[in-house]
Amino acid sequence: MVATSCPQFSGLRRSSPIFHNARSQSFLQHINSQLRLSSSRKPCRSVVAMAGSGKFFVGGNWKCNGTIDSITKLVSDLNSAKFENDVDVVVSPPFVYLDMVSSSLTDRIEVSAQNSWIGKGGAFTGEISVEQLKDIGCKWVILGHSERRHIIGEDDQFIGKKAAYALNEGLGVIACIDVVPSWDNIVIAYEPVWAIGTGKVASKTRIIYGGSVNGSNCAELAKQADIDGFLVGGASLKGPEFATIVNSVTSKKVAA
Ligand code: PGA
Numbered sequence: 001m002v003a004t005s006c007p008q009f010s011g012l013r014r015s016s017p018i019f020h021n022a023r024s025q026s027f028l029q030h031i032n033s034q035l036r037l038s039s040s041r042k043p044c045r046s047v048v049a050m051a052g053s054g055k056f057f058v059g060g061n062w063k064c065n066g067t068i069d070s071i072t073k074l075v076s077d078l079n080s081a082k083f084e085n086d087v088d089v090v091v092s093p094p095f096v097y098l099d100m101v102s103s104s105l106t107d108r109i110e111v112s113a114q115n116s117w118i119g120k121g122g123a124f125t126g127e128i129s130v131e132q133l134k135d136i137g138c139k140w141v142i143l144g145h146s147e148r149r150h151i152i153g154e155d156d157q158f159i160g161k162k163a164a165y166a167l168n169e170g171l172g173v174i175a176c177i178d179v180v181p182s183w184d185n186i187v188i189a190y191e192p193v194w195a196i197g198t199g200k201v202a203s204k205t206r207i208i209y210g211g212s213v214n215g216s217n218c219a220e221l222a223k224q225a226d227i228d229g230f231l232v233g234g235a236s237l238k239g240p241e242f243a244t245i246v247n248s249v250t251s252k253k254v255a256a
Helices: 024-033 068-080 095-104 130-135 146-152 156-168 217-225 239-246 247-256
Strands: 036-038 047-052 056-061 087-092 108-114 138-141 174-175 205-210 228-231
Touching: 056 138, 056 205, 056 239, 068 095, 068 239, 087 138, 095 108, 138 156, 156 174, 174 217, 217 228, 217 247, 228 239
Parallel strands: 056 087, 056 228, 087 108, 108 138, 138 174, 205 228
Antiparallel strands: 036 047, 047 205
8 A cells, every 4th residue: 555664554634624424434435535644764854745635734743842831932923923825734732731722722723632542532541532632622633653653662553543543533643654764765655445446536645744844944845846844843842933834835836
C-alpha cells in the first residue's frame, strides 16, 4: 500500500471536521480517502503526505510545553494574527490545556490532541479517550509521532489501532511514520483500496513537511512543488512566527 518502510498504518486524516460514523466497508473507504502520511524521522527532517482538499495545511504541535500564562498569551497572539484564507490551521496543546484552548481560540484554528486511547474509555489509568476529546471540541489527534515511538515505545500496530478507532469515531488523525533513515530512495505509493481496479481515482494528495520549520525557512520550503504545508514543533509556540509559517502559503502561490 504505502512506502516500504511505512508499516501497516500509514497515516490517516480527514479534511473536514465532519466525519460520519461509517463502519465496515464505507469506513475503509473513508480511511483511504482521507489518507495522510506523516514522518518524523528525527534527527533528520520529516515529511507528511496526506490526501484531502489540496489546501495548504499547517499544524502546530506544542508538545509538552506551556503553562496557563504562556498558553493564554499564545492563544491571544493567535487570535489576533491574520491568516491567509486558503490554509487549514491546527494547533495541538498538551491535554490539560486542550479544553481551555478549544474554548478560547478563534474558530479559524482547529484543535488537535497529541495522543488518544486505542478504544472506548474505561479502566485505563492515565489515558484520554477519543470520546472525551470530541466532548471538548477537539477535531484532531496526532498519532505515531517519533517522540511517542522512541521515548514511550509505541509501535505500528498499536498506533494503527488508535488511528482506526479515532477515525471511526470521527476524529481527524495526523499520523506519523518513523524509522526511515533516508527518504532519498523512497517513493510513496498512495493506493487507496477503493481506487484499485475500480476506475475511481483519488482527487488530491497533499504532502506536508515537518522538522525545524521556522519563520525564516518556511517561505523557501513552501515554494517547493511537493510541499503542501508543514507540521511545526518549536516555532509553533510563538504566535507571530507561527502566523508567518501559515502565511508562507503566499510564497507557494507566487512560485506557482
Ligand atoms: P520541530 O518539531 O519543528 O521543533 O523540529 C517538528 C515535529 O516534531 O513534528
